[in-house]
Amino acid sequence: MHIGSGRLIINGYLALTYLLLLNIFAFLAIGYDKRKAAAGGRRVPEKTLLSLAFAGGAVGVYIGMKRFRHKTKKLVFSLGIPVFAVLNVLALYYINEILDLF
Numbered sequence: 001m002h003i004g005s006g007r008l009i010i011n012g013y014l015a016l017t018y019l020l021l022l023n024i025f026a027f028l029a030i031g032y033d034k035r036k037a038a039a040g041g042r043r044v045p046e047k048t049l050l051s052l053a054f055a056g057g058a059v060g061v062y063i064g065m066k067r068f069r070h071k072t073k074k075l076v077f078s079l080g081i082p083v084f085a086v087l088n089v090l091a092l093y094y095i096n097e098i099l100d101l102f
Contacts, residue, residue: 011099019092023060026052030064030071037070050080056091058084
């Protein structure tokens, strides 16, 4: 990080805050969907859960899958979410290299 790069520090904190909140929300969305599945209520669409994972919340979705034992047998989740997690990390690395956020 360069001296006088306060703006980059703020942007770095915003990026980390975004990822943290998104992963918490994704984790809660998996838990909510599991509860609704058990109760027969209105579910969270799979497209929404996958979109959350793709947007940076793959770790939250993955932890939620394991914690709530939900969507673990669906191939698109059991294979797709780890792939999204790797893509999320690569994207964060690439963005950091360009913007020097962290």
